Amino acid sequence: xxxxxxxxxxxxxxxxxxxxxxxxxxxxxxxxxxxxxxxxxxxxxxxxxxxxxxxxxxxxxxxxxxxxxxxxxxxxxxxxxxxxxxxxxxxxxxxxxxxxxxxxxxxxxxxxxxxxxxxxxxxxxxxxxx
Amino acid sequence: xxxxxxxxxxxxxxxxxxxxxxxxxxxxxxxxxxxxxxxxxxxxxxxxxxxxxxxxxxxxxxxxxxxxxxxxxxxxxxxxxxxxxxxxxxxxxxxxxxxxxxxxxxxxxxxxxxxxxxxxxxxxxxxxxxxx
Numbered sequence: 001x002x003x004x005x006x007x008x009x010x011x012x013x014x015x016x017x018x019x020x021x022x023x024x025x026x027x028x029x030x031x032x033x034x035x036x037x038x039x040x041x042x043x044x045x046x047x048x049x050x051x052x053x054x055x056x057x058x059x060x061x062x063x064x065x066x067x068x069x070x071x072x073x074x075x076x077x078x079x080x081x082x083x084x085x086x087x088x089x090x091x092x093x094x095x096x097x098x099x100x101x102x103x104x105x106x107x108x109x110x111x112x113x114x115x116x117x118x119x120x121x122x123x124x125x126x127x128x129x130x
Numbered sequence: 131x132x133x134x135x136x137x138x139x140x141x142x143x144x145x146x147x148x149x150x151x152x153x154x155x156x157x158x159x160x161x162x163x164x165x166x167x168x169x170x171x172x173x174x175x176x177x178x179x180x181x182x183x184x185x186x187x188x189x190x191x192x193x194x195x196x197x198x199x200x201x202x203x204x205x206x207x208x209x210x211x212x213x214x215x216x217x218x219x220x221x222x223x224x225x226x227x228x229x230x231x232x233x234x235x236x237x238x239x240x241x242x243x244x245x246x247x248x249x250x251x252x253x254x255x256x257x258x259x260x261x262x
Contacts, residue, residue: 017182021184
């Protein structure tokens with residue numbers, strides 16, 4: 001049966017489950033396009049190049065060590081990538097791999113909740129097990 | 131953070147409102163009141179503000195009845211209650227309502243004339259927004 005509500009989604013970073021703070025995760029997997037068109041033809045041809053994967057994560061801010069502030073900042077301070085897991089349907093393995101945190105920010109608009117936003121760049125392969 | 135415990139939220143709001151001198155507090159709607167009195171009404175709940183049942187958003191009205199419309203003292207009391215350091219400050223003094231929620235905010239206030247048991251009363255309704 002198609003369709004799932006995102007309430008079951010889950011996200012963790014560096015072994016910390018941040019699901020209860022998060023309300024939006026986006027993952028983007030792109031492949032470089034390498035132009036292999038020879039001279040003298042009309043139609044272009046391509047082959048796939050290297051994959052590049054990034055994630056954007058946002059939700060409710062919390063300063064606790066186990067909250068987004070603590071987890072994202074700790075990950076940013078490390079030279080090596082850290083583990084991430086994003087399970088859109090809340091089941092199976094979802095998307096898993098190693099990533100570096102490329103940005104982290106906090107915003108607060110009057111009348112709304114204090115929010116955080118982080119960006120990850122995947123290092124190496126992404127295991128997909130939806 | 132966690133699922134909305136409406137009973138605990140009612141109790142927390144009740145405790146906060148009892149800090150207002152002279153205010154009678156009802157944590158549930160009642161048939162009759164003696165002003166000045168506050169009544170915690172029934173909530174609207176928006177579930178699933180985050181993944182995995184992390185945060186719910188609860189909007190719960192608190193009605194405060196001060197007295198008859200024509201009474202000068204009732205009007206003065208209403209002015210006190212609806213000021214920024216009145217009912218709003220009392221409710222937001224403990225941002226967790228005694229551990230019942232993650233955060234609380236009195237978002238708005240609207241004054242009106244309420245008819246209770248056939249009697250018109252000067253009143254203010256506060257919109258309390260809660261993150262569990």
